Amino acid sequence: MFFEIPAPVLQALEILEKHGFACYIVGGCVRDSVMGRIPTDWDIATNALPEQVKRCFSGYTVHDTGLAHGTVTAVIDSMPLEITTYRIDGDYADHRRPQDVTFTDSLRTDLARRDFTVNAMAYHPRAGLRDFFGGTQDIRNRLIRCVGDADKRFNEDALRIMRAMRFASVLGFGVDPQTAESMHKNKALLGMIAAERINAELIKLIAGEGAPHVIDEFLDVVCVFIPELAPSCKSNSNCTDTRWQNMLSALNHTRPVPALRLAILFCGAGPPAHAGYDAQNNAQHCAKVFAERLRQLKCDNVTIALTTDLIRHCQSDITSSPESVKRWLSRLGKQNLRLLLEMRRSFLIADKITNEEKLVQLEKTEKIIADIISQKQCYRIKDLQIDGNDLLAIGIKKGPLIGKILERLLDMVIAGDAENEASQLIAHAKRIAGEQGM
Numbered sequence: 001m002f003f004e005i006p007a008p009v010l011q012a013l014e015i016l017e018k019h020g021f022a023c024y025i026v027g028g029c030v031r032d033s034v035m036g037r038i039p040t041d042w043d044i045a046t047n048a049l050p051e052q053v054k055r056c057f058s059g060y061t062v063h064d065t066g067l068a069h070g071t072v073t074a075v076i077d078s079m080p081l082e083i084t085t086y087r088i089d090g091d092y093a094d095h096r097r098p099q100d101v102t103f104t105d106s107l108r109t110d111l112a113r114r115d116f117t118v119n120a121m122a123y124h125p126r127a128g129l130r131d132f133f134g135g136t137q138d139i140r141n142r143l144i145r146c147v148g149d150a151d152k153r154f155n156e157d158a159l160r161i162m163r164a165m166r167f168a169s170v171l172g173f174g175v176d177p178q179t180a181e182s183m184h185k186n187k188a189l190l191g192m193i194a195a196e197r198i199n200a201e202l203i204k205l206i207a208g209e210g211a212p213h214v215i216d217e218f219l220d221v222v223c224v225f226i227p228e229l230a231p232s233c234k235s236n237s238n239c240t241d242t243r244w245q246n247m248l249s250a251l252n253h254t255r256p257v258p259a260l261r262l263a264i265l266f267c268g269a270g271p272p273a274h275a276g277y278d279a280q281n282n283a284q285h286c287a288k289v290f291a292e293r294l295r296q297l298k299c300d301n302v303t304i305a306l307t308t309d310l311i312r313h314c315q316s317d318i319t320s321s322p323e324s325v326k327r328w329l330s331r332l333g334k335q336n337l338r339l340l341l342e343m344r345r346s347f348l349i350a351d352k353i354t355n356e357e358k359l360v361q362l363e364k365t366e367k368i369i370a371d372i373i374s375q376k377q378c379y380r381i382k383d384l385q386i387d388g389n390d391l392l393a394i395g396i397k398k399g400p401l402i403g404k405i406l407e408r409l410l411d412m413v414i415a416g417d418a419e420n421e422a423s424q425l426i427a428h429a430k431r432i433a434g435e436q437g438m
Helices: 007-018 028-034 050-056 107-112 135-140 150-156 159-171 177-185 187-192 195-206 211-217 219-225 227-232 242-252 258-269 279-296 301-312 322-332 334-350 356-374 388-393 400-415 422-435
Strands: 023-026 043-046 061-066 071-076 079-085 087-089 101-103 122-124 128-130
Touching (some): 028 122, 028 135, 050 071, 061 079, 107 128, 150 177, 227 279, 242 334, 388 400, 388 422, 400 422
Antiparallel strands (some): 023 043, 071 079, 087 101
């Protein structure tokens, strides 16, 4: 088994050993290395106490990132390295963090407090791999399993329930039956976790290759923080509901863009149709419901706006004509319009009675978009050959009228009633201003 360890990490290990301390790389970097993946973060565990670690790295920038829990961060060649003293966690009164920790000399004891076996391994270039809890076997079996008693692990830190789902989704693993049983049993503990933490895990989960399977298996858990999904499926993981299964299939046919996948989840399995609403009004209702849910989960505004735009327009009529496509490009922008079409395509593919003609129309629309972009055709106000300064120059006063005139000019160009040529646009602008009494 080969571990490609960056030079700063090797240097940190050498510094600690030079001062007489034991040390290993631990956690996710070991898991990823065992799996043949390239780690993004490197963590070190040692029997050196925090103050001793600080003295070892006195010639480097050191931050007290978690001194009470034994963690300092040393920066070597611009690489931040978290270095944590072997420890035993105290009571978790808030189901999130230990109230206190006790330092220990035992690597095994330190690893025993960790969440999952795949994250409870340690490695040293000379000592090799230390795997006391079967992490390598679980990686071979593609399984997420708690270290020790699952109920205890989740009662210590309820966010581990979300982490288990996230790891299963991102790594494409299954969840050990006993661990899964405990996740269902202890799901209510997630109500004690900060919304920001739930959201951070959800965004990673939804973008994972295994997201459809994980969401299906743990729908009851997901409903703890997205209760609007509860009516979408009567029997959770054994669901045979066509709408639910189509949504899962649609997720499988889309790229891992969080907003896109959230829109598919919400639009495909969202709250039941509102009585008396047509399809378009139901999409508006669904967008409003989930916009509020994402705000409560402290999701960022960009993701909320994109997700709800995709839901809002999932039933909108987008005809395959240059004029229609330009208007949609003006409204959504090229990236978001393409995501909307990708969302529609995924639902069409998921539907076993897909109308092939609709897929052909989608391809035609995508081709029109590509032509408009490549030919730099006008579909935005900034594409017009004149701007607000030109309108000021012909005597139109500053204010809302300038914006309204530019919008009218864009509408005329898109409709083919005017050429995107400066002198023509100025003439039309004067006429429009005259109509407005300027």
